[in-house]
Amino acid sequence: KKRFNIALLPGDGIGPEVISVAKNVLQQAGSLEGLEFDFQEMPVGGAALDLVGVPLPEESFKAAKESDAILLGAIGGYKWDNNEKHLRPEMALFYLRRDLKVFANLRPASVLPQLVDASTLKREVAEGVDMMIVRELTGGIYFGEPRGIKINENGEEVGFNTEFYAAHEIDRIARVAFETARKRRGKLCSVDKANVLDASILWRKRVTALASEYPDVELSHMYVDNAAMQLIRDPKQFDTIVTNNIFGDILSDEASMITGSIGMLPSASLGVSGPGLFEPIHGSAPDIAGQDKANPLATILSAAMLLKYGLGEEKAAKRIEDAVLDTLNKGFRTGDIYSPGNKLVGCKEMGAEVLKSV
Amino acid sequence: KKRFNIALLPGDGIGPEVISVAKNVLQQAGSLEGLEFDFQEMPVGGAALDLVGVPLPEESFKAAKESDAILLGAIGGYKWDNNEKHLRPEMALFYLRRDLKVFANLRPASVLPQLVDASTLKREVAEGVDMMIVRELTGGIYFGEPRGIKINENGEEVGFNTEFYAAHEIDRIARVAFETARKRRGKLCSVDKANVLDASILWRKRVTALASEYPDVELSHMYVDNAAMQLIRDPKQFDTIVTNNIFGDILSDEASMITGSIGMLPSASLGVSGPGLFEPIHGSAPDIAGQDKANPLATILSAAMLLKYGLGEEKAAKRIEDAVLDTLNKGFRTGDIYSPGNKLVGCKEMGAEVLKSV
Ligand SMILES: CC(C)[C@H](C(=O)O)[C@@H](O)C(=O)O
Ligand SMILES: CC(C)[C@H](C(=O)O)[C@@H](O)C(=O)O
Numbered sequence: 001k002k003r004f005n006i007a008l009l010p011g012d013g014i015g016p017e018v019i020s021v022a023k024n025v026l027q028q029a030g031s032l033e034g035l036e037f038d039f040q041e042m043p044v045g046g047a048a049l050d051l052v053g054v055p056l057p058e059e060s061f062k063a064a065k066e067s068d069a070i071l072l073g074a075i076g077g078y079k080w081d082n083n084e085k086h087l088r089p090e091m092a093l094f095y096l097r098r099d100l101k102v103f104a105n106l107r108p109a110s111v112l113p114q115l116v117d118a119s120t121l122k123r124e125v126a127e128g129v130d131m132m133i134v135r136e137l138t139g140g141i142y143f144g145e146p147r148g149i150k151i152n153e154n155g156e157e158v159g160f161n162t163e164f165y166a167a168h169e170i171d172r173i174a175r176v177a178f179e180t181a182r183k184r185r186g187k188l189c190s191v192d193k194a195n196v197l198d199a200s201i202l203w204r205k206r207v208t209a210l211a212s213e214y215p216d217v218e219l220s221h222m223y224v225d226n227a228a229m230q231l232i233r234d235p236k237q238f239d240t241i242v243t244n245n246i247f248g249d250i251l252s253d254e255a256s257m258i259t260g261s262i263g264m265l266p267s268a269s270l271g272v273s274g275p276g277l278f279e280p281i282h283g284s285a286p287d288i289a290g291q292d293k294a295n296p297l298a299t300i301l302s303a304a305m306l307l308k309y310g311l312g313e314e315k316a317a318k319r320i321e322d323a324v325l326d327t328l329n330k331g332f333r334t335g336d337i338y339s340p341g342n343k344l345v346g347c348k349e350m351g352a353e354v355l356k357s358v
Numbered sequence: 359k360k361r362f363n364i365a366l367l368p369g370d371g372i373g374p375e376v377i378s379v380a381k382n383v384l385q386q387a388g389s390l391e392g393l394e395f396d397f398q399e400m401p402v403g404g405a406a407l408d409l410v411g412v413p414l415p416e417e418s419f420k421a422a423k424e425s426d427a428i429l430l431g432a433i434g435g436y437k438w439d440n441n442e443k444h445l446r447p448e449m450a451l452f453y454l455r456r457d458l459k460v461f462a463n464l465r466p467a468s469v470l471p472q473l474v475d476a477s478t479l480k481r482e483v484a485e486g487v488d489m490m491i492v493r494e495l496t497g498g499i500y501f502g503e504p505r506g507i508k509i510n511e512n513g514e515e516v517g518f519n520t521e522f523y524a525a526h527e528i529d530r531i532a533r534v535a536f537e538t539a540r541k542r543r544g545k546l547c548s549v550d551k552a553n554v555l556d557a558s559i560l561w562r563k564r565v566t567a568l569a570s571e572y573p574d575v576e577l578s579h580m581y582v583d584n585a586a587m588q589l590i591r592d593p594k595q596f597d598t599i600v601t602n603n604i605f606g607d608i609l610s611d612e613a614s615m616i617t618g619s620i621g622m623l624p625s626a627s628l629g630v631s632g633p634g635l636f637e638p639i640h641g642s643a644p645d646i647a648g649q650d651k652a653n654p655l656a657t658i659l660s661a662a663m664l665l666k667y668g669l670g671e672e673k674a675a676k677r678i679e680d681a682v683l684d685t686l687n688k689g690f691r692t693g694d695i696y697s698p699g700n701k702l703v704g705c706k707e708m709g710a711e712v713l714k715s716v
Contacts, residue, residue, distance in 0.1 A: 159560030202517030
């Protein structure tokens with residue numbers, strides 16, 4: 001039997017509920033494929049702030065770092081919204097991303113036939129959307145130096161950040177994107193703002209230079225403002241998108257809303273070696289926390305990504321993906337994806353149904 | 359009779375066609391309100407590159423600078439896409455914005471009842487959308503220093519830009535936004551990324567501090583990734599949005615596509631004093647240039663903004679706005695907004711119809 005250490009970081013809000021459900025599904029899918037898991041659950045975010053006063057306690061980071069893969073719930077909440085910057089729950093995410101060096105953030109956005117009507121886009125526009133956004137996660141304006149707020153020579157307050165990319169940072173995320181596109185429909189769109197930003201000019205140059213190593217992938221370039229439009233005009237045109245940290249933040253959220261079911265969307269953050277970080281793209285939804293209303297499918301599908309991308313266990317991953325589709329086909333829906341004619345269930349019941357189908 | 363000097367900068371692609379039509383409409387609306395215009399037409403962008411080798415010739419800038427208001431067509435085209443940076447048509451836009459100090463970019467995005475079906479959003483989501491995006495236009499990462507591409511100490515190529523805002527830059531755009539919201543439905547949403555960027559933390563602080571001077575305006579804050587989602591989920595929630603240069607670039611294009619008719623959307627760029635710059639938000643559309651297919655309404659409505667915001671001539675502006683609605687009500691449509699049951703017309707005929715109604 002293969003054994004894996006899995007770090008569970010439930011975090012805040014609905015995090016604990018969806019993690020507890022996803023853990024059971026992960027365990028079941030694994031055991032049917034001869035995998036055993038040792039789970040270690042650790043506090044992060046607001047939960048950790050309340051417990052020990054820092055967003056990412058050393059023991060939590062250590063458990064994550066030494067695991068084979070990490071499943072995270074969600075982070076943040078109104079309660080800590082006015083904390084000083086270094087005491088904000090979100091800092092846990094930055095530290096995790098940075099210190100685990102998970103530079104490649106994979107965010108699929110697809111519209112399932114069962115959920116087409118959840119989109120605010122017209123049926124004919126939303127139907128069949130199936131894209132993967134590859135977002136650079138450990139560089140760019142999120143981490144660039146210098147940054148800060150200071151008083152300048154005129155006695156005026158100024159705020160500044162640095163968008164920064166080194167060639168190797170662009171190359172490694174571009175390679176992940178080319179490989180991803182190759183396993184999908186072979187189309188890669190690199191999004192930048194090369195008509196304005198120097199960092200984007202370098203980005204486009206490096207991505208373009210790599211294209212000859214991937215002759216089976218069709219590369220195109222698009223400005224970020226146009227991409228924000230095209231996602232709405234005709235999202236089906238996209239297969240794989242690669243872009244920098246901040247543009248990826250904006251466009252992946254936009255793309256997720258196009259599917260209309262952000263309660264369904266998982267993500268994976270991967271480095272060169274070491275554990276990957278897997279989490280739903282939705283937030284901690286404090287307003288429905290603890291009410292058994294959350295949709296656990298995004299976290300369950302994140303567990304599938306954990307199996308596939310984190311542990312290389314494609315069969316067990318497929319079990320979970322199929323079980324989710326099966327459960328949707330049977331008509332089970334949490335509130336966020338409910339439409340008349342289906343069965344409204346809570347977080348736990350949805351989890352139990354998926355478990356039956358695994 | 360009042361006389362005004364108007365600089366016409368047709369630019370590239372469909373620019374000359376839409377400017378020529380809009381000029382006639384402007385002249386007519388003005389003359390019915392006792393205004394006279396002296397037009398001076400000057401080359402910018404690719405047209406100027408072809409003519410004299412620079413994107414913004416000194417004489418063109420001088421004519422613009424000394425005018426009472428500037429009407430611009432569109433800039434750019436495939437032909438110059440591989441030019442070196444300082445020889446790209448878009449540079450004309452940067453120089454104009456920077457040197458005219460037009461820091462406030464007003465971009466309305468509304469869905470006309472006549473054109474609701476042009477949106478890819480469901481009718482019930484698109485219907486009634488009516489927002490104004492106030493974008494900071496002369497600061498932020500577009501102009502921040504240091505910027506460039508260089509070889510670092512390890513011999514590696516790196517690209518970088520600086521997001522930079524001084525307090526006064528934030529204050530002046532925030533004031534424009536508060537004033538704008540006050541004249542609309544009294545709701546202002548400031549969009550930033552204050553959970554990540556120092557420049558955004560200062561942004562939020564300054565905008566918040568000004569709120570007490572505008573007690574009649576309801577101020578809210580939203581992260582840019584969430585804003586990109588909310589624009590799709592429920593665009594009607596927005597009245598006035600204020601944001602920085604790069605977020606404004608992305609979100610205003612997204613908002614424009616939500617209306618489904620970017621051939622309809624005008625914009626105004628205003629400074630403290632000196633002429634404002636008025637232009638359609640659409641591009642130069644080189645693929646349909648010279649074929650009399652372009653939709654001139656965005657430029658015609660930009661002429662209305664020119665009258666209203668540039669010259670303070672609200673009556674003449676209203677004439678143009680009403681004439682456009684009238685023409686749409688009569689069923690005239692260019693190809694981009696055509697739907698069965700209406701009359702398909704070209705750029706010139708559309709212009710002639712609006713002219714009749716002025
Ligand atoms: C919470 C926030 C700091 C984070 C980000 O901007 O990266 C989130 O939006 C995300 O996309 O994971
Ligand atoms: C052409 C381009 C440089 C410009 C910008 O990014 O500002 C355009 O997208 C706009 O929004 O006016």
